[in-house]
Amino acid sequence: MRKLTAIFSIILFLTACQTVPYTHRKSLVLIPQSLELELGLNTYREILKKSRISRNRKYNQMLSRVGMKIARAAHRPQYHWEFKVLKDDRVLNAFCLPGGKIAVYTGLMKLVSSDAELATVVGHEVGHAIARHGAERMSHLLLVQLGGMALQEALRKKPKKTVQLAMIAYGIGTTLGIVLPYSRLQEYEADRIGLILMAKAGYDPHAALSFWQKMYKKFKGKEPPEFLSTHPLTKHRIERIKKLIPEAMRYYRG
Ligand SMILES: [Zn+2]
Structure with missing residues (x-):
């Protein structure tokens, strides 16, 4: 029986293991991609319902313009890319949900002064998504919050x-009053992938x-905006x- 459990665990681990593009890190994701895409879409709809779309x-x-180019570079045929500017000048944030749903708040758009700077933000967020x-974080949160209830069941x-x-x-x-920073490892990885995508x-x-x-x-010593509390900004970063730029430059045909 114990032997059987061990074999089972190994099979689960192997099927749940995925390789991160460009960095080749092996990560443990307990959520199948199809469910992840479905969840991304649900979340996106929910956010749009509660947000104002900017007509700027x-x-x-x-x-x-920038989103399409980054999307092409990311090469995810299963994604249906969408780009929305959300109107809220107080929110300095951006996100990319699985499936390629990208949104940037006007608060952050105001701070961006060129296409290349916006590509930095979008590239980084798409980096997290691909x-x-x-999904890696959700695997952990599901265990904690829903007591290990399978996502399929939880969704239903x-x-x-x-x-x-x-x-x-x-x-x-x-909006929920909870900000959970990405892990330092994930931030580093999104920076690295983001730089390659923008290049x-x-x-x-x-x-x-x-x-x-x-x-x-701009924000040194001040209350950091959400984008910076989920994406910690230090001199070290x-x-x-x-140090990551030379690797990205190999992809750059400027
Ligand atoms: Zn990030």
Whole structure:
């Protein structure tokens, strides 16, 4: 019996193990991709219901232009990409849900001064999505919050609770008053993938450095906005980005 359990565990581990693109890290994700995409869509709809869509033409054109290029570089045929600017000047945040649902709040759009800077933000968020960081976090949150209830069952029985968990897992928890930072490992990974994606999309990855330096100077010592509390910003992080740029430059055809 014990032997059987051991074999079973190994099989579960092997099927749940996935490799993160570009970094080749093996991560444990207990949620099948099909469910992850379904959950991403539910969460996206829920957020749109509660948000105001910005009609600012300049912002919308800029996000579509940059988003399309990053999407092409990410090469996820199973994704149905969508880009929305959400109107709330107080919110400095952006996210990409599984399935390619990208949103940037006007508060953050105001701080972005070029396509390449926006590509830094979008590339980073898409990096989290294609590395399946949300699903990795959800696997953990499900165990804690729903006592290990299978996601399929949770979606059926507690759709609201599941969507809330997804929001927390994808760093969009402020509406719920909960902000859970991505782990340092995941942040580092999203930075690395984001730089590669922006380079592949034709944006000089050096723009990431100037963007993060600008953010650092602006918010140093002040109450950090949500984007920075879910994406901690330190001098150390900027140093790491500097070291990652040469790798990304190999993908850059400027
Ligand atoms: Zn991040």
